[in-house]
Amino acid sequence: MPELPEVEVVRRGLDRWVTGRIIADVEVLHARAVRRHEGSLKDDLIGQQIACVSRRGKYLWMPLSGTGVALVAHLGMSGQLLMQPxxxxxxxxxxxRFTFTDRGPELRFVDQRTFGGLMVTPLVADGAGGQLPEIISHIARDPLDPAFDEEAFETRLHARDTEIKRALLDQSLVSGIGNIYADESLWRAGLHGRCRTGLLDGSRVQDLLSHVRAVMIEALAQGGTSFDSLYVNVNGESGYFDRSLDAYGQEGEPCSRCGTLIERERFMNRSSTFCPRCQLNS
DNA sequence: CATAGATCCTGTATGC
DNA sequence: TGCATACAGGATCTAT
Structure with a gap:
Protein backbone atom coordinates (compact mmCIF):
# COMPACT_ATOMS: atom_id res chain seq x y z
CA MET A 1 0.00 0.00 0.00
CA PRO A 2 2.61 2.50 -0.87
CA GLU A 3 0.95 5.91 -1.13
CA LEU A 4 2.54 9.31 -1.60
CA PRO A 5 4.75 9.36 1.55
CA GLU A 6 6.04 5.84 0.95
CA VAL A 7 6.68 6.46 -2.75
CA GLU A 8 8.48 9.71 -1.91
CA VAL A 9 10.73 7.85 0.56
CA VAL A 10 11.58 5.44 -2.24
CA ARG A 11 12.15 8.32 -4.69
CA ARG A 12 14.65 9.97 -2.37
CA GLY A 13 16.54 6.74 -1.90
CA LEU A 14 16.61 6.03 -5.62
CA ASP A 15 17.68 9.57 -6.46
CA ARG A 16 20.68 9.13 -4.22
CA TRP A 17 21.63 5.71 -5.56
CA VAL A 18 20.91 5.67 -9.29
CA THR A 19 21.09 9.24 -10.61
CA GLY A 20 23.87 9.61 -13.15
CA ARG A 21 24.46 5.87 -13.49
CA ILE A 22 24.40 4.07 -16.84
CA ILE A 23 22.33 0.91 -17.24
CA ALA A 24 24.43 -2.08 -18.26
CA ASP A 25 21.77 -4.78 -18.40
CA VAL A 26 18.12 -5.47 -17.66
CA GLU A 27 16.63 -8.81 -16.72
CA VAL A 28 12.84 -9.22 -16.62
CA LEU A 29 11.84 -12.28 -14.60
CA HIS A 30 8.04 -11.99 -14.69
CA ALA A 31 5.91 -10.97 -17.66
CA ARG A 32 3.45 -8.93 -15.57
CA ALA A 33 6.25 -6.68 -14.32
CA VAL A 34 6.30 -4.86 -17.64
CA ARG A 35 3.08 -3.03 -18.50
CA ARG A 36 1.78 -1.14 -21.50
CA HIS A 37 5.20 -1.28 -23.07
CA GLU A 38 5.87 -1.63 -26.77
CA GLY A 39 8.86 -3.76 -27.66
CA SER A 40 11.68 -4.75 -25.34
CA LEU A 41 12.31 -2.96 -22.05
CA LYS A 42 15.87 -4.18 -22.21
CA ASP A 43 16.55 -2.74 -25.66
CA ASP A 44 15.18 0.63 -24.61
CA LEU A 45 17.33 0.84 -21.50
CA ILE A 46 20.77 -0.64 -22.08
CA GLY A 47 23.42 2.08 -22.35
CA GLN A 48 21.08 4.82 -21.12
CA GLN A 49 21.93 7.15 -18.27
CA ILE A 50 19.42 7.92 -15.51
CA ALA A 51 19.12 11.71 -15.25
CA CYS A 52 17.16 11.94 -12.00
CA VAL A 53 14.18 10.39 -10.21
CA SER A 54 10.82 12.19 -10.31
CA ARG A 55 7.42 11.52 -8.81
CA ARG A 56 3.79 12.51 -9.26
CA GLY A 57 1.32 10.94 -6.85
CA LYS A 58 2.25 7.28 -6.58
CA TYR A 59 4.18 7.13 -9.85
CA LEU A 60 7.96 7.31 -10.10
CA TRP A 61 9.94 7.94 -13.25
CA MET A 62 13.55 8.18 -14.27
CA PRO A 63 14.21 10.34 -17.35
CA LEU A 64 16.93 8.87 -19.55
CA SER A 65 19.48 11.55 -20.42
CA GLY A 66 19.02 13.12 -23.83
CA THR A 67 16.31 10.73 -25.04
CA GLY A 68 12.94 12.34 -24.23
CA VAL A 69 11.79 9.07 -22.67
CA ALA A 70 11.66 7.79 -19.09
CA LEU A 71 11.59 4.53 -17.19
CA VAL A 72 8.30 4.63 -15.25
CA ALA A 73 7.58 2.57 -12.15
CA HIS A 74 4.43 2.00 -10.13
CA LEU A 75 4.68 -0.06 -6.95
CA GLY A 76 1.04 -1.18 -6.93
CA MET A 77 0.26 -2.79 -3.59
CA SER A 78 3.40 -4.68 -2.83
CA GLY A 79 6.12 -3.44 -5.17
CA GLN A 80 9.58 -2.65 -3.84
CA LEU A 81 12.56 -1.00 -5.49
CA LEU A 82 15.67 -2.19 -3.70
CA MET A 83 19.36 -1.42 -4.07
CA GLN A 84 21.31 -4.63 -3.56
CA PRO A 85 24.86 -5.81 -4.07
CA ARG A 97 16.93 -6.55 -12.19
CA PHE A 98 18.91 -3.55 -13.46
CA THR A 99 22.69 -3.60 -13.39
CA PHE A 100 24.96 -0.62 -14.02
CA THR A 101 28.20 -0.08 -15.90
CA ASP A 102 29.99 0.92 -12.68
CA ARG A 103 29.31 -2.56 -11.29
CA GLY A 104 27.94 -0.98 -8.11
CA PRO A 105 24.72 -2.01 -6.33
CA GLU A 106 21.98 -3.23 -8.66
CA LEU A 107 18.39 -2.03 -8.72
CA ARG A 108 15.78 -4.72 -8.11
CA PHE A 109 12.03 -4.63 -8.59
CA VAL A 110 10.41 -7.06 -6.18
CA ASP A 111 6.63 -7.48 -6.16
CA GLN A 112 4.68 -10.19 -4.38
CA ARG A 113 1.17 -9.39 -5.65
CA THR A 114 2.23 -8.23 -9.11
CA PHE A 115 0.00 -5.14 -9.13
CA GLY A 116 3.03 -3.00 -9.79
CA GLY A 117 4.79 -2.50 -13.10
CA LEU A 118 7.54 -0.91 -15.15
CA MET A 119 7.50 0.69 -18.59
CA VAL A 120 9.40 3.07 -20.82
CA THR A 121 7.34 5.93 -22.23
CA PRO A 122 7.89 9.32 -23.92
CA LEU A 123 7.96 12.45 -21.81
CA VAL A 124 5.54 15.28 -22.59
CA ALA A 125 5.22 18.86 -21.29
CA ASP A 126 3.41 19.14 -17.96
CA GLY A 127 2.04 22.62 -18.59
CA ALA A 128 4.24 24.27 -15.96
CA GLY A 129 7.64 24.12 -17.57
CA GLY A 130 8.39 20.53 -16.61
CA GLN A 131 7.84 17.12 -18.13
CA LEU A 132 6.02 13.96 -17.23
CA PRO A 133 5.48 10.55 -18.82
CA GLU A 134 2.76 10.47 -21.45
CA ILE A 135 0.95 7.51 -19.91
CA ILE A 136 0.41 9.33 -16.62
CA SER A 137 -0.64 12.68 -18.06
CA HIS A 138 -4.17 11.97 -16.83
CA ILE A 139 -2.91 11.82 -13.24
CA ALA A 140 -3.52 15.03 -11.28
CA ARG A 141 -0.78 16.76 -9.34
CA ASP A 142 -0.49 15.68 -5.73
CA PRO A 143 -1.23 17.94 -2.74
CA LEU A 144 2.47 18.37 -1.92
CA ASP A 145 3.25 19.58 -5.44
CA PRO A 146 3.83 23.38 -5.33
CA ALA A 147 1.86 23.63 -8.59
CA PHE A 148 -1.18 21.81 -7.16
CA ASP A 149 -4.18 23.99 -8.05
CA GLU A 150 -6.49 24.05 -5.04
CA GLU A 151 -9.16 26.09 -6.78
CA ALA A 152 -9.26 23.79 -9.79
CA PHE A 153 -9.55 20.82 -7.44
CA GLU A 154 -12.46 22.42 -5.64
CA THR A 155 -14.21 23.19 -8.92
CA ARG A 156 -13.80 19.66 -10.20
CA LEU A 157 -14.86 18.21 -6.85
CA HIS A 158 -18.09 20.18 -6.95
CA ALA A 159 -18.71 19.05 -10.50
CA ARG A 160 -18.80 15.49 -9.20
CA ASP A 161 -21.77 13.86 -7.62
CA THR A 162 -20.15 11.19 -5.51
CA GLU A 163 -18.79 10.39 -2.06
CA ILE A 164 -15.79 12.31 -0.76
CA LYS A 165 -13.66 9.23 -0.11
CA ARG A 166 -14.16 8.00 -3.65
CA ALA A 167 -13.10 11.44 -4.88
CA LEU A 168 -9.97 11.44 -2.69
CA LEU A 169 -8.98 8.07 -4.15
CA ASP A 170 -9.53 9.23 -7.74
CA GLN A 171 -6.01 9.94 -8.98
CA SER A 172 -7.29 12.10 -11.81
CA LEU A 173 -8.69 14.59 -9.26
CA VAL A 174 -5.85 14.58 -6.74
CA SER A 175 -3.05 12.04 -6.72
CA GLY A 176 -1.04 10.23 -4.08
CA ILE A 177 -3.90 9.40 -1.71
CA GLY A 178 -4.73 5.75 -1.06
CA ASN A 179 -6.85 3.99 1.52
CA ILE A 180 -4.62 4.71 4.51
CA TYR A 181 -4.25 8.47 4.05
CA ALA A 182 -7.84 8.87 2.85
CA ASP A 183 -9.11 7.37 6.12
CA GLU A 184 -6.63 9.36 8.21
CA SER A 185 -7.39 12.68 6.49
CA LEU A 186 -11.14 12.16 6.78
CA TRP A 187 -10.81 11.30 10.47
CA ARG A 188 -8.75 14.45 11.08
CA ALA A 189 -11.24 16.57 9.15
CA GLY A 190 -14.21 15.03 11.03
CA LEU A 191 -15.79 13.95 7.78
CA HIS A 192 -17.38 10.62 6.91
CA GLY A 193 -16.10 9.14 3.67
CA ARG A 194 -19.65 8.76 2.40
CA CYS A 195 -20.34 12.49 2.65
CA ARG A 196 -21.43 13.71 -0.80
CA THR A 197 -18.95 16.02 -2.51
CA GLY A 198 -21.70 18.55 -3.25
CA LEU A 199 -22.24 19.18 0.48
CA LEU A 200 -18.71 20.49 1.05
CA ASP A 201 -18.23 24.22 0.71
CA GLY A 202 -14.90 25.85 -0.11
CA SER A 203 -13.72 26.10 3.48
CA ARG A 204 -14.47 22.42 4.16
CA VAL A 205 -12.50 21.45 1.08
CA GLN A 206 -9.58 23.65 2.12
CA ASP A 207 -9.70 22.19 5.62
CA LEU A 208 -9.71 18.65 4.25
CA LEU A 209 -6.77 19.38 1.95
CA SER A 210 -4.81 20.87 4.85
CA HIS A 211 -5.32 17.61 6.76
CA VAL A 212 -4.28 15.57 3.74
CA ARG A 213 -1.05 17.55 3.53
CA ALA A 214 -0.38 17.43 7.26
CA VAL A 215 -0.82 13.69 7.60
CA MET A 216 1.36 13.02 4.56
CA ILE A 217 4.13 15.33 5.77
CA GLU A 218 4.08 13.68 9.21
CA ALA A 219 4.20 10.23 7.64
CA LEU A 220 7.05 11.24 5.38
CA ALA A 221 9.05 12.45 8.38
CA GLN A 222 8.68 8.97 9.89
CA GLY A 223 9.70 7.10 6.79
CA GLY A 224 6.15 6.18 5.76
CA THR A 225 3.66 3.57 7.00
CA SER A 226 4.57 -0.11 7.13
CA PHE A 227 2.19 -2.82 8.32
CA ASP A 228 4.24 -5.74 7.21
CA SER A 229 7.46 -6.31 5.34
CA LEU A 230 5.86 -5.33 2.03
CA TYR A 231 6.55 -1.63 2.22
CA VAL A 232 10.22 -0.76 2.71
CA ASN A 233 12.63 1.87 1.48
CA VAL A 234 15.42 1.13 -1.01
CA ASN A 235 17.54 -0.25 1.83
CA GLY A 236 14.80 -2.64 2.94
CA GLU A 237 13.89 -0.63 6.06
CA SER A 238 10.31 -0.07 7.33
CA GLY A 239 8.76 3.27 8.23
CA TYR A 240 7.00 3.71 11.55
CA PHE A 241 4.03 6.01 10.93
CA ASP A 242 1.74 3.03 11.64
CA ARG A 243 2.15 3.95 15.34
CA SER A 244 0.54 7.32 14.66
CA LEU A 245 -2.62 6.15 12.87
CA ASP A 246 -5.96 7.29 14.32
CA ALA A 247 -8.42 5.54 12.00
CA TYR A 248 -6.85 3.12 9.54
CA GLY A 249 -6.56 -0.36 11.04
CA GLN A 250 -8.07 0.84 14.34
CA GLU A 251 -11.40 -1.04 14.21
CA GLY A 252 -12.62 -1.75 17.74
CA GLU A 253 -10.16 0.69 19.32
CA PRO A 254 -11.42 3.84 21.06
CA CYS A 255 -11.32 7.00 18.92
CA SER A 256 -8.41 9.06 20.22
CA ARG A 257 -10.58 12.17 20.05
CA CYS A 258 -13.89 11.07 21.61
CA GLY A 259 -13.44 7.51 22.86
CA THR A 260 -16.17 5.98 20.70
CA LEU A 261 -15.12 2.66 19.19
CA ILE A 262 -13.79 2.92 15.65
CA GLU A 263 -15.92 1.04 13.10
CA ARG A 264 -15.18 -0.58 9.78
CA GLU A 265 -17.32 -0.91 6.69
CA ARG A 266 -16.80 -2.22 3.17
CA PHE A 267 -16.38 0.45 0.56
CA MET A 268 -15.14 0.14 -3.01
CA ASN A 269 -14.08 -3.45 -2.31
CA ARG A 270 -11.82 -2.36 0.53
CA SER A 271 -12.20 -1.32 4.16
CA SER A 272 -13.06 2.08 5.51
CA THR A 273 -12.42 2.73 9.19
CA PHE A 274 -13.97 5.74 10.86
CA CYS A 275 -15.30 7.12 14.11
CA PRO A 276 -19.11 6.87 13.99
CA ARG A 277 -19.46 9.81 16.38
CA CYS A 278 -17.07 12.50 15.25
CA GLN A 279 -16.95 11.93 11.49
CA LEU A 280 -20.03 13.60 10.04
CA ASN A 281 -21.92 12.85 6.89
CA SER A 282 -22.47 16.46 5.92
C1' DC B 1 -21.46 10.67 -20.27
C1' DA B 2 -20.78 9.92 -15.45
C1' DT B 3 -20.67 7.02 -11.73
C1' DA B 4 -20.49 2.38 -9.41
C1' DG B 5 -18.73 -1.94 -9.06
C1' DA B 6 -15.75 -5.90 -10.48
C1' DT B 7 -11.27 -7.58 -11.30
C1' DC B 8 -6.41 -8.74 -11.10
C1' DC B 9 -2.84 -11.22 -7.52
C1' DT B 10 -0.70 -14.06 -3.51
C1' DG B 11 0.77 -14.53 1.32
C1' DT B 12 -1.08 -14.38 5.85
C1' DA B 13 -4.59 -14.82 9.23
C1' DT B 14 -8.74 -16.73 10.85
C1' DG B 15 -12.59 -20.08 11.39
C1' DC B 16 -14.78 -24.51 11.43
C1' DT C 1 -4.47 -30.75 11.83
C1' DG C 2 -6.18 -29.28 7.59
C1' DC C 3 -8.88 -27.21 4.49
C1' DA C 4 -11.56 -23.20 3.11
C1' DT C 5 -12.39 -18.53 3.27
C1' DA C 6 -11.47 -13.59 4.16
C1' DC C 7 -8.44 -9.93 3.66
C1' DA C 8 -4.98 -6.46 2.03
C1' DG C 9 -6.04 -2.47 -2.30
C1' DG C 10 -4.13 0.71 -6.94
C1' DA C 11 -5.51 1.15 -11.31
C1' DT C 12 -8.25 -0.17 -14.98
C1' DC C 13 -11.97 -2.31 -17.20
C1' DT C 14 -16.91 -3.19 -17.60
C1' DA C 15 -21.69 -2.39 -16.48
C1' DT C 16 -25.48 0.50 -15.50
Missing amino acids: SSTPDETHLRA
Whole structure:
Protein backbone atom coordinates (compact mmCIF):
# COMPACT_ATOMS: atom_id res chain seq x y z
CA MET A 1 0.00 0.00 0.00
CA PRO A 2 2.61 2.50 -0.87
CA GLU A 3 0.95 5.91 -1.13
CA LEU A 4 2.54 9.31 -1.60
CA PRO A 5 4.75 9.36 1.55
CA GLU A 6 6.04 5.84 0.95
CA VAL A 7 6.68 6.46 -2.75
CA GLU A 8 8.48 9.71 -1.91
CA VAL A 9 10.73 7.85 0.56
CA VAL A 10 11.58 5.44 -2.24
CA ARG A 11 12.15 8.32 -4.69
CA ARG A 12 14.65 9.97 -2.37
CA GLY A 13 16.54 6.74 -1.90
CA LEU A 14 16.61 6.03 -5.62
CA ASP A 15 17.68 9.57 -6.46
CA ARG A 16 20.68 9.13 -4.22
CA TRP A 17 21.63 5.71 -5.56
CA VAL A 18 20.91 5.67 -9.29
CA THR A 19 21.09 9.24 -10.61
CA GLY A 20 23.87 9.61 -13.15
CA ARG A 21 24.46 5.87 -13.49
CA ILE A 22 24.40 4.07 -16.84
CA ILE A 23 22.33 0.91 -17.24
CA ALA A 24 24.43 -2.08 -18.26
CA ASP A 25 21.77 -4.78 -18.40
CA VAL A 26 18.12 -5.47 -17.66
CA GLU A 27 16.63 -8.81 -16.72
CA VAL A 28 12.84 -9.22 -16.62
CA LEU A 29 11.84 -12.28 -14.60
CA HIS A 30 8.04 -11.99 -14.69
CA ALA A 31 5.91 -10.97 -17.66
CA ARG A 32 3.45 -8.93 -15.57
CA ALA A 33 6.25 -6.68 -14.32
CA VAL A 34 6.30 -4.86 -17.64
CA ARG A 35 3.08 -3.03 -18.50
CA ARG A 36 1.78 -1.14 -21.50
CA HIS A 37 5.20 -1.28 -23.07
CA GLU A 38 5.87 -1.63 -26.77
CA GLY A 39 8.86 -3.76 -27.66
CA SER A 40 11.68 -4.75 -25.34
CA LEU A 41 12.31 -2.96 -22.05
CA LYS A 42 15.87 -4.18 -22.21
CA ASP A 43 16.55 -2.74 -25.66
CA ASP A 44 15.18 0.63 -24.61
CA LEU A 45 17.33 0.84 -21.50
CA ILE A 46 20.77 -0.64 -22.08
CA GLY A 47 23.42 2.08 -22.35
CA GLN A 48 21.08 4.82 -21.12
CA GLN A 49 21.93 7.15 -18.27
CA ILE A 50 19.42 7.92 -15.51
CA ALA A 51 19.12 11.71 -15.25
CA CYS A 52 17.16 11.94 -12.00
CA VAL A 53 14.18 10.39 -10.21
CA SER A 54 10.82 12.19 -10.31
CA ARG A 55 7.42 11.52 -8.81
CA ARG A 56 3.79 12.51 -9.26
CA GLY A 57 1.32 10.94 -6.85
CA LYS A 58 2.25 7.28 -6.58
CA TYR A 59 4.18 7.13 -9.85
CA LEU A 60 7.96 7.31 -10.10
CA TRP A 61 9.94 7.94 -13.25
CA MET A 62 13.55 8.18 -14.27
CA PRO A 63 14.21 10.34 -17.35
CA LEU A 64 16.93 8.87 -19.55
CA SER A 65 19.48 11.55 -20.42
CA GLY A 66 19.02 13.12 -23.83
CA THR A 67 16.31 10.73 -25.04
CA GLY A 68 12.94 12.34 -24.23
CA VAL A 69 11.79 9.07 -22.67
CA ALA A 70 11.66 7.79 -19.09
CA LEU A 71 11.59 4.53 -17.19
CA VAL A 72 8.30 4.63 -15.25
CA ALA A 73 7.58 2.57 -12.15
CA HIS A 74 4.43 2.00 -10.13
CA LEU A 75 4.68 -0.06 -6.95
CA GLY A 76 1.04 -1.18 -6.93
CA MET A 77 0.26 -2.79 -3.59
CA SER A 78 3.40 -4.68 -2.83
CA GLY A 79 6.12 -3.44 -5.17
CA GLN A 80 9.58 -2.65 -3.84
CA LEU A 81 12.56 -1.00 -5.49
CA LEU A 82 15.67 -2.19 -3.70
CA MET A 83 19.36 -1.42 -4.07
CA GLN A 84 21.31 -4.63 -3.56
CA PRO A 85 24.86 -5.81 -4.07
CA SER A 86 24.90 -8.37 -6.88
CA SER A 87 26.06 -10.95 -4.36
CA THR A 88 22.72 -10.79 -2.49
CA PRO A 89 20.57 -13.87 -3.28
CA ASP A 90 17.51 -13.20 -5.46
CA GLU A 91 14.37 -12.32 -3.54
CA THR A 92 11.45 -14.79 -3.86
CA HIS A 93 9.37 -12.28 -5.81
CA LEU A 94 12.14 -10.65 -7.79
CA ARG A 95 10.52 -9.41 -11.04
CA ALA A 96 13.26 -7.34 -12.67
CA ARG A 97 16.93 -6.55 -12.19
CA PHE A 98 18.91 -3.55 -13.46
CA THR A 99 22.69 -3.60 -13.39
CA PHE A 100 24.96 -0.62 -14.02
CA THR A 101 28.20 -0.08 -15.90
CA ASP A 102 29.99 0.92 -12.68
CA ARG A 103 29.31 -2.56 -11.29
CA GLY A 104 27.94 -0.98 -8.11
CA PRO A 105 24.72 -2.01 -6.33
CA GLU A 106 21.98 -3.23 -8.66
CA LEU A 107 18.39 -2.03 -8.72
CA ARG A 108 15.78 -4.72 -8.11
CA PHE A 109 12.03 -4.63 -8.59
CA VAL A 110 10.41 -7.06 -6.18
CA ASP A 111 6.63 -7.48 -6.16
CA GLN A 112 4.68 -10.19 -4.38
CA ARG A 113 1.17 -9.39 -5.65
CA THR A 114 2.23 -8.23 -9.11
CA PHE A 115 0.00 -5.14 -9.13
CA GLY A 116 3.03 -3.00 -9.79
CA GLY A 117 4.79 -2.50 -13.10
CA LEU A 118 7.54 -0.91 -15.15
CA MET A 119 7.50 0.69 -18.59
CA VAL A 120 9.40 3.07 -20.82
CA THR A 121 7.34 5.93 -22.23
CA PRO A 122 7.89 9.32 -23.92
CA LEU A 123 7.96 12.45 -21.81
CA VAL A 124 5.54 15.28 -22.59
CA ALA A 125 5.22 18.86 -21.29
CA ASP A 126 3.41 19.14 -17.96
CA GLY A 127 2.04 22.62 -18.59
CA ALA A 128 4.24 24.27 -15.96
CA GLY A 129 7.64 24.12 -17.57
CA GLY A 130 8.39 20.53 -16.61
CA GLN A 131 7.84 17.12 -18.13
CA LEU A 132 6.02 13.96 -17.23
CA PRO A 133 5.48 10.55 -18.82
CA GLU A 134 2.76 10.47 -21.45
CA ILE A 135 0.95 7.51 -19.91
CA ILE A 136 0.41 9.33 -16.62
CA SER A 137 -0.64 12.68 -18.06
CA HIS A 138 -4.17 11.97 -16.83
CA ILE A 139 -2.91 11.82 -13.24
CA ALA A 140 -3.52 15.03 -11.28
CA ARG A 141 -0.78 16.76 -9.34
CA ASP A 142 -0.49 15.68 -5.73
CA PRO A 143 -1.23 17.94 -2.74
CA LEU A 144 2.47 18.37 -1.92
CA ASP A 145 3.25 19.58 -5.44
CA PRO A 146 3.83 23.38 -5.33
CA ALA A 147 1.86 23.63 -8.59
CA PHE A 148 -1.18 21.81 -7.16
CA ASP A 149 -4.18 23.99 -8.05
CA GLU A 150 -6.49 24.05 -5.04
CA GLU A 151 -9.16 26.09 -6.78
CA ALA A 152 -9.26 23.79 -9.79
CA PHE A 153 -9.55 20.82 -7.44
CA GLU A 154 -12.46 22.42 -5.64
CA THR A 155 -14.21 23.19 -8.92
CA ARG A 156 -13.80 19.66 -10.20
CA LEU A 157 -14.86 18.21 -6.85
CA HIS A 158 -18.09 20.18 -6.95
CA ALA A 159 -18.71 19.05 -10.50
CA ARG A 160 -18.80 15.49 -9.20
CA ASP A 161 -21.77 13.86 -7.62
CA THR A 162 -20.15 11.19 -5.51
CA GLU A 163 -18.79 10.39 -2.06
CA ILE A 164 -15.79 12.31 -0.76
CA LYS A 165 -13.66 9.23 -0.11
CA ARG A 166 -14.16 8.00 -3.65
CA ALA A 167 -13.10 11.44 -4.88
CA LEU A 168 -9.97 11.44 -2.69
CA LEU A 169 -8.98 8.07 -4.15
CA ASP A 170 -9.53 9.23 -7.74
CA GLN A 171 -6.01 9.94 -8.98
CA SER A 172 -7.29 12.10 -11.81
CA LEU A 173 -8.69 14.59 -9.26
CA VAL A 174 -5.85 14.58 -6.74
CA SER A 175 -3.05 12.04 -6.72
CA GLY A 176 -1.04 10.23 -4.08
CA ILE A 177 -3.90 9.40 -1.71
CA GLY A 178 -4.73 5.75 -1.06
CA ASN A 179 -6.85 3.99 1.52
CA ILE A 180 -4.62 4.71 4.51
CA TYR A 181 -4.25 8.47 4.05
CA ALA A 182 -7.84 8.87 2.85
CA ASP A 183 -9.11 7.37 6.12
CA GLU A 184 -6.63 9.36 8.21
CA SER A 185 -7.39 12.68 6.49
CA LEU A 186 -11.14 12.16 6.78
CA TRP A 187 -10.81 11.30 10.47
CA ARG A 188 -8.75 14.45 11.08
CA ALA A 189 -11.24 16.57 9.15
CA GLY A 190 -14.21 15.03 11.03
CA LEU A 191 -15.79 13.95 7.78
CA HIS A 192 -17.38 10.62 6.91
CA GLY A 193 -16.10 9.14 3.67
CA ARG A 194 -19.65 8.76 2.40
CA CYS A 195 -20.34 12.49 2.65
CA ARG A 196 -21.43 13.71 -0.80
CA THR A 197 -18.95 16.02 -2.51
CA GLY A 198 -21.70 18.55 -3.25
CA LEU A 199 -22.24 19.18 0.48
CA LEU A 200 -18.71 20.49 1.05
CA ASP A 201 -18.23 24.22 0.71
CA GLY A 202 -14.90 25.85 -0.11
CA SER A 203 -13.72 26.10 3.48
CA ARG A 204 -14.47 22.42 4.16
CA VAL A 205 -12.50 21.45 1.08
CA GLN A 206 -9.58 23.65 2.12
CA ASP A 207 -9.70 22.19 5.62
CA LEU A 208 -9.71 18.65 4.25
CA LEU A 209 -6.77 19.38 1.95
CA SER A 210 -4.81 20.87 4.85
CA HIS A 211 -5.32 17.61 6.76
CA VAL A 212 -4.28 15.57 3.74
CA ARG A 213 -1.05 17.55 3.53
CA ALA A 214 -0.38 17.43 7.26
CA VAL A 215 -0.82 13.69 7.60
CA MET A 216 1.36 13.02 4.56
CA ILE A 217 4.13 15.33 5.77
CA GLU A 218 4.08 13.68 9.21
CA ALA A 219 4.20 10.23 7.64
CA LEU A 220 7.05 11.24 5.38
CA ALA A 221 9.05 12.45 8.38
CA GLN A 222 8.68 8.97 9.89
CA GLY A 223 9.70 7.10 6.79
CA GLY A 224 6.15 6.18 5.76
CA THR A 225 3.66 3.57 7.00
CA SER A 226 4.57 -0.11 7.13
CA PHE A 227 2.19 -2.82 8.32
CA ASP A 228 4.24 -5.74 7.21
CA SER A 229 7.46 -6.31 5.34
CA LEU A 230 5.86 -5.33 2.03
CA TYR A 231 6.55 -1.63 2.22
CA VAL A 232 10.22 -0.76 2.71
CA ASN A 233 12.63 1.87 1.48
CA VAL A 234 15.42 1.13 -1.01
CA ASN A 235 17.54 -0.25 1.83
CA GLY A 236 14.80 -2.64 2.94
CA GLU A 237 13.89 -0.63 6.06
CA SER A 238 10.31 -0.07 7.33
CA GLY A 239 8.76 3.27 8.23
CA TYR A 240 7.00 3.71 11.55
CA PHE A 241 4.03 6.01 10.93
CA ASP A 242 1.74 3.03 11.64
CA ARG A 243 2.15 3.95 15.34
CA SER A 244 0.54 7.32 14.66
CA LEU A 245 -2.62 6.15 12.87
CA ASP A 246 -5.96 7.29 14.32
CA ALA A 247 -8.42 5.54 12.00
CA TYR A 248 -6.85 3.12 9.54
CA GLY A 249 -6.56 -0.36 11.04
CA GLN A 250 -8.07 0.84 14.34
CA GLU A 251 -11.40 -1.04 14.21
CA GLY A 252 -12.62 -1.75 17.74
CA GLU A 253 -10.16 0.69 19.32
CA PRO A 254 -11.42 3.84 21.06
CA CYS A 255 -11.32 7.00 18.92
CA SER A 256 -8.41 9.06 20.22
CA ARG A 257 -10.58 12.17 20.05
CA CYS A 258 -13.89 11.07 21.61
CA GLY A 259 -13.44 7.51 22.86
CA THR A 260 -16.17 5.98 20.70
CA LEU A 261 -15.12 2.66 19.19
CA ILE A 262 -13.79 2.92 15.65
CA GLU A 263 -15.92 1.04 13.10
CA ARG A 264 -15.18 -0.58 9.78
CA GLU A 265 -17.32 -0.91 6.69
CA ARG A 266 -16.80 -2.22 3.17
CA PHE A 267 -16.38 0.45 0.56
CA MET A 268 -15.14 0.14 -3.01
CA ASN A 269 -14.08 -3.45 -2.31
CA ARG A 270 -11.82 -2.36 0.53
CA SER A 271 -12.20 -1.32 4.16
CA SER A 272 -13.06 2.08 5.51
CA THR A 273 -12.42 2.73 9.19
CA PHE A 274 -13.97 5.74 10.86
CA CYS A 275 -15.30 7.12 14.11
CA PRO A 276 -19.11 6.87 13.99
CA ARG A 277 -19.46 9.81 16.38
CA CYS A 278 -17.07 12.50 15.25
CA GLN A 279 -16.95 11.93 11.49
CA LEU A 280 -20.03 13.60 10.04
CA ASN A 281 -21.92 12.85 6.89
CA SER A 282 -22.47 16.46 5.92
C1' DC B 1 -21.46 10.67 -20.27
C1' DA B 2 -20.78 9.92 -15.45
C1' DT B 3 -20.67 7.02 -11.73
C1' DA B 4 -20.49 2.38 -9.41
C1' DG B 5 -18.73 -1.94 -9.06
C1' DA B 6 -15.75 -5.90 -10.48
C1' DT B 7 -11.27 -7.58 -11.30
C1' DC B 8 -6.41 -8.74 -11.10
C1' DC B 9 -2.84 -11.22 -7.52
C1' DT B 10 -0.70 -14.06 -3.51
C1' DG B 11 0.77 -14.53 1.32
C1' DT B 12 -1.08 -14.38 5.85
C1' DA B 13 -4.59 -14.82 9.23
C1' DT B 14 -8.74 -16.73 10.85
C1' DG B 15 -12.59 -20.08 11.39
C1' DC B 16 -14.78 -24.51 11.43
C1' DT C 1 -4.47 -30.75 11.83
C1' DG C 2 -6.18 -29.28 7.59
C1' DC C 3 -8.88 -27.21 4.49
C1' DA C 4 -11.56 -23.20 3.11
C1' DT C 5 -12.39 -18.53 3.27
C1' DA C 6 -11.47 -13.59 4.16
C1' DC C 7 -8.44 -9.93 3.66
C1' DA C 8 -4.98 -6.46 2.03
C1' DG C 9 -6.04 -2.47 -2.30
C1' DG C 10 -4.13 0.71 -6.94
C1' DA C 11 -5.51 1.15 -11.31
C1' DT C 12 -8.25 -0.17 -14.98
C1' DC C 13 -11.97 -2.31 -17.20
C1' DT C 14 -16.91 -3.19 -17.60
C1' DA C 15 -21.69 -2.39 -16.48
C1' DT C 16 -25.48 0.50 -15.50
